Amino acid sequence: MLTDLYQLTMMQGYRANGCWEKEAVFDLFFRTLPPGSGYALAAGLEQVVGYIENLHFDEDDLKYLSSLNLFQKDFLAELRQFRFTGDIDAVPEGSVVFPYEPLVRVKGRIFEAQLLETALLNLVNFETLIATKASRVVAATQGGAVMEFGLRRAQGPDAGTFGARAAFIGGVKSTSNVLAGERYGIPVSGTQAHSWIQCFSSELEAFRAYAKTFPDQCLLLVDTYNVLKSGVPNAIKVGLELEKEGHRFLGIRIDSGDLAYLSRQARRMLDEAGLKQAIIVGSNDLDEETIWAIRGQGAAIDAWGVGTHLITSKDAPSLGGVYKLAAEGEKGIFTPRLKVSENTAKITNPGIKKVVRFYNREGKALADLIALEEEEFNSPALTIFDPVQTWKRKTLEDFRTRELLVPVFRGGRRVYSLPELTEIQKYAARELDTLWGEVKRLANPHRYIVDLSAGLYDLKQKLLREVNLGLEEREG
Numbered sequence: 409m410l411t412d413l414y415q416l417t418m419m420q421g422y423r424a425n426g427c428w429e430k431e432a433v434f435d436l437f438f439r440t441l442p443p444g445s446g447y448a449l450a451a452g453l454e455q456v457v458g459y460i461e462n463l464h465f466d467e468d469d470l471k472y473l474s475s476l477n478l479f480q481k482d483f484l485a486e487l488r489q490f491r492f493t494g495d496i497d498a499v500p501e502g503s504v505v506f507p508y509e510p511l512v513r514v515k516g517r518i519f520e521a522q523l524l525e526t527a528l529l530n531l532v533n534f535e536t537l538i539a540t541k542a543s544r545v546v547a548a549t550q551g552g553a554v555m556e557f558g559l560r561r562a563q564g565p566d567a568g569t570f571g572a573r574a575a576f577i578g579g580v581k582s583t584s585n586v587l588a589g590e591r592y593g594i595p596v597s598g599t600q601a602h603s604w605i606q607c608f609s610s611e612l613e614a615f616r617a618y619a620k621t622f623p624d625q626c627l628l629l630v631d632t633y634n635v636l637k638s639g640v641p642n643a644i645k646v647g648l649e650l651e652k653e654g655h656r657f658l659g660i661r662i663d664s665g666d667l668a669y670l671s672r673q674a675r676r677m678l679d680e681a682g683l684k685q686a687i688i689v690g691s692n693d694l695d696e697e698t699i700w701a702i703r704g705q706g707a708a709i710d711a712w713g714v715g716t717h718l719i720t721s722k723d724a725p726s727l728g729g730v731y732k733l734a735a736e737g738e739k740g741i742f743t744p745r746l747k748v749s750e751n752t753a754k755i756t757n758p759g760i761k762k763v764v765r766f767y768n769r770e771g772k773a774l775a776d777l778i779a780l781e782e783e784e785f786n787s788p789a790l791t792i793f794d795p796v797q798t799w800k801r802k803t804l805e806d807f808r809t810r811e812l813l814v815p816v817f818r819g820g821r822r823v824y825s826l827p828e829l830t831e832i833q834k835y836a837a838r839e840l841d842t843l844w845g846e847v848k849r850l851a852n853p854h855r856y857i858v859d860l861s862a863g864l865y866d867l868k869q870k871l872l873r874e875v876n877l878g879l880e881e882r883e884g
């Protein structure tokens with residue numbers, strides 16, 4: 409039921425018009441990267457798989473649909489036995505992806521494939537957006553740890569929890585979201601709120617009480633009154649008491665003020681007190697830009713608590729992924745289809761396609777080609793060209809290739825085993841390692857090359873000419 413009404417009305421329409429057995433291929437892709445980002449990290453496939461495997465209409469659903477007075481009885485009866493029976497290919501979660509590359513490709517009866525549009529976009533758009541944002545935040549720390557703190561500011565419970573999962577794929581070390589910890593096995597971690605400190609008659613008493621309760625997980629919030637005059641000296645007192653009792657004092661969190669200056673001073677004070685291993689967590693409205701700036705000022709921050717900006721992707725709050733028909737068929741024979749638009753960026757790529765990534769010998773990604781499924785790239789050298797500025801060419805040599813889309817469902821049966829979340833996180837880090845630094849740069853990144861293969865380019869031009877001819881004839 410997590411769909412737009414028009415999917416169901418179209419489904420009834422297909423059935424009423426006798427074309428519901430028609431087959432279709434849909435591509436899920438986005439057209440533009442989040443502003444400022446040179447890449448995206450695909451995420452959400454596990455949720456897509458869960459959705460497909462559980463896709464059905466129960467009696468309450470059918471009763472509700474019937475109450476809308478829109479749907480015929482025999483259509484609702486058909487929904488009662490609805491299952492997805494088609495094929496799905498997708499890029500594994502954590503893969504580096506670029507505009508126009510199909511992240512998910514659905515092939516099946518139009519009656520089924522149409523229904524998936526809304527839920528698939530909902531799941532993939534959001535998680536891809538947050539995984540991408542998280543990877544940028546993590547990159548900005550230049551080796552620091554990121555604690556995801558966003559649940560309270562997320563756009564609702566699902567966003568907070570799926571967002572924590574996506575953020576973990578993007579490289580955060582932990583989340584404060586307990587449900588995400590339970591559901592996905594993400595390490596949970598946290599400190600205290602200012603209210604804890606305020607609740608005691610003094611800051612020192614509050615720190616001691618916390619240390620008594622959690623002697624081995626003691627990270628103290630030091631900015632309730634005054635970071636350098638009160639918070640850090642009190643934390644040092646309690647830290648030394650803990651260490652004397654044989655515990656390990658974890659460190660402090662600074663949540664306001666000049667994080668670069670305060671962390672440098674706090675570091676010096678902790679070191680002088682002999683608490684060299686104590687870490688400093690910085691938080692307060694952080695995003696990749698502030699982290700980069702604070703880091704550049706020589707801050708002594710080991711871990712960064714990041715909430716609002718990360719979980720809401722505040723600077724780029726949506727990814728515009730779309731789900732477009734690329735081919736239609738009958739009995740397994742497919743005809744490529746194209747969607748024309750005045751806006752050339754919105755003209756779709758026709759046919760059943762794959763994405764091929766070309767690497768050099770050192771494993772760095774050189775370029776991607778969106779190609780027709782049957783195309784092979786075995787020659788020792790290949791000249792690729794920009795599909796808009798076709799004079800821009802590049803010859804690839806001594807390369808190895810990888811296809812990004814992998815089979816996930818065949819005939820409605822899952823053929824893909826879902827990786828553990830920690831494996832996905834490691835894979836995402838390896839994926840990012842394949843990109844040149846210029847493409848990952850936080851500001852004004854270099855544009856990674858994604859071209860159309862010659863086969864796909866020719867097919868697109870041919871279909872565009874055919875559409876144009878059709879229009880001219882009609883006008884004439």
Ligand SMILES: Nc1ncnc2c1ncn2[C@@H]1O[C@H](COP(=O)(O)OP(=O)(O)OP(=O)(O)O)[C@@H](O)[C@H]1O
Nearest residue numbers: 663664665666667668669692693694698701702705
């Ligand atoms: N050294 C720094 N360089 C750049 N930005 C910083 C630096 N230190 C802190 N910031 C960022 O500046 C922004 C505002 O910080 P500011 O010091 O005004 O907050 P605050 O008023 O102390 O905190 P709060 O309102 O939560 O009490 C925050 O996004 C913070 O992360």
Ligand SMILES: O=P(O)(O)OC[C@H]1O[C@H](OP(=O)(O)OP(=O)(O)O)[C@H](O)[C@@H]1O
Nearest residue numbers: 557663691692693694713714715716717
């Ligand atoms: O700043 P974020 O990146 O969203 O990180 C989460 C924030 O949530 C907590 O603050 P709280 O909810 O108490 O609000 P405040 O610190 O903004 O007053 C925490 O102390 C962080 O500052």
Ligand SMILES: O=C(O)c1cccnc1
Nearest residue numbers: 557584597598599600715
């Ligand atoms: O544990 C923390 O310090 C925490 C958790 C959520 C939001 N801000 C801070």
